[in-house]
Structure formats: C-alpha cells, structure tokens
Amino acid sequence: MLELNHSIYDLTQNLQGAIFRGAYTTLGDDAPPFLSQKYPLMQVRAGYAESCAWLMVQVAEFDPEPLTIERFRVRAVYSSENIARAMLELLMSEGWLNRIDDEYTFTDAGRAVMQEAVEWRISVLKDFVPIDTSEIERLDALQSRVLDASMQAGDPPGTWCLAHSRNRVIEDAPVMYRLLHHATDFNAFRDDSHMATYREHDIDGHTWEALAFVAD
Structure with a gap:
C-alpha cells in the first residue's frame, strides 16, 4: 500500500516527468x-x-x-x-x-x-495521447473523485496545501494537462499529511526531520 510519505512524492514527480518528456519528445521539431x-x-x-x-x-x-x-x-x-x-x-x-x-x-x-x-x-x-482516449478520461474522472474526497478530509490532516494547489486547476484544460495537475494535487495532500504528523507533537518541521534521520 502506498503511504503518504516520500514514496508518493517520488511517484508523482516521476509520473509528471515521464508524461511531459514523452509529450515534448513526440513533438519533435515542432516542440x-x-x-x-x-x-x-x-x-x-x-x-x-x-x-x-x-x-x-x-x-x-x-x-x-x-x-x-x-x-x-x-x-x-x-x-x-x-x-x-x-x-x-x-x-x-x-x-x-x-x-x-x-x-x-x-x-x-x-x-x-x-x-x-x-x-x-x-x-x-494538448495532442499527446499515449493510451486510448477513453482510458485517459476514465483515469481523469477517477483521480478527480479521489481529490474531491480528499478535500473533505478532517483535521488532521487538513487540506491547507491541497486547497491552495487546486486553486490553479483549469477545468477546461486538455485532459493530459489535468492529469499532470492531479499529480501536483496528490503531492500537496501528501504534504498536508506530513505536516500533520509533527504538528500533533507541537514541534517544528526542522526538528521532526532531524528526529526522522536519527530514527533511520
């Protein structure tokens, strides 16, 4: 099971990079x-x-x-x-x-x-279609549902980061653009979860990170 830690950050960043590199490369001389x-x-x-x-x-x-x-x-x-x-x-x-x-x-x-x-x-x-269009649109719809549900999360973890990230959503953007922004939103919610862990103990982020390194 994917946890809301560095694993999801790595996944979202690698996904965004792979999609964008693929789209840019496909354009060739027209990029x-x-x-x-x-x-x-x-x-x-x-x-x-x-x-x-x-x-x-x-x-x-x-x-x-x-x-x-x-x-x-x-x-x-x-x-x-x-x-x-x-x-x-x-x-x-x-x-x-x-x-x-x-x-x-x-x-x-x-x-x-x-x-x-x-x-x-x-x-x-806008014209990048790496898989069947129906599958892309289905993925977009499913991820949108997950993010809409995440916006209803209580506190903790809260939705401070996610709410601000979704402030940049463009509803009528091409579907691949929306998918890339979904990855950004998932990473924002990961940060909400990360922040909630150390807020619970009334310590700052730097101290929490130092303790995490010692524990490892």
Whole structure:
C-alpha cells in the first residue's frame, strides 16, 4: 500500500516527468522552446523550493490573496527564510511582483508570464495521447473523485496545501494537462499529511526531520 510519505512524492514527480518528456519528445521539431530560454530568471535555483520558478507558482496558488514568507513556509517548512525573501525581491525587481510590507502579489507583467507558462504547457500536452482516449478520461474522472474526497478530509490532516494547489486547476484544460495537475494535487495532500504528523507533537518541521534521520 502506498503511504503518504516520500514514496508518493517520488511517484508523482516521476509520473509528471515521464508524461511531459514523452509529450515534448513526440513533438519533435515542432516542440516549443523552453520558457527558461526566454526568461533566464526562471533558472535561478531551479529544482529548489526557494527558486524563482516555484515562488511564482506559490504566488499563483494564493492569488488573489498575497503571498508572504510566513505563508510560503507553512508548507515549505525546510526552506530558508532569507533565500526565499531574496528570490521574491528578485522577482519584484524583474517587475513581476508587487510588494506591500511583507505581502507579494502579481503585477500585470507577472500574471502574463504565468499565463504564458500555462499556455506553453498546454501546447505541449494538448495532442499527446499515449493510451486510448477513453482510458485517459476514465483515469481523469477517477483521480478527480479521489481529490474531491480528499478535500473533505478532517483535521488532521487538513487540506491547507491541497486547497491552495487546486486553486490553479483549469477545468477546461486538455485532459493530459489535468492529469499532470492531479499529480501536483496528490503531492500537496501528501504534504498536508506530513505536516500533520509533527504538528500533533507541537514541534517544528526542522526538528521532526532531524528526529526522522536519527530514527533511520
């Protein structure tokens, strides 16, 4: 049985990577250039929680509410407060974010960049049909049911991460795009479950992780 720990994170990340690589490769010479070539800022600290690209995603998940360092670190409990703030300030200097006190929101330019990113992903995935269409649609429907049920979860574990992740759902997006976002949502609910384990003991995430390493 798959547990809500690093195993589901590995599964969702590997699934997303395999699907997207397959879709992109299938396009051959028609594949659109990666947005990081157009916006080099998106490459800064790529792969880390405190990266420009991931912080833009986090602003989108809170939109229209502002993102703060405190809200970001509710889920990204192991992230560096100083690095996250530096990345947000860098995005602000690029003209993509506004800041009032410690609250960050999109500028029109930043919102346009995120919309361009969505459209880029859709362009890669819209015609990708790796298995029979009826099976893809059935998988989409089943995963949607699981996620809808997860949104009704009590506390613990709560649905703080999942609710914000689903704030970026595009209902009329191509089915393969929706499947990739389902994987993102499952990972968010995994984080809700992860957070619930150490909140129960009234300790912070860093302490819990240290104890986990000692136990291993």
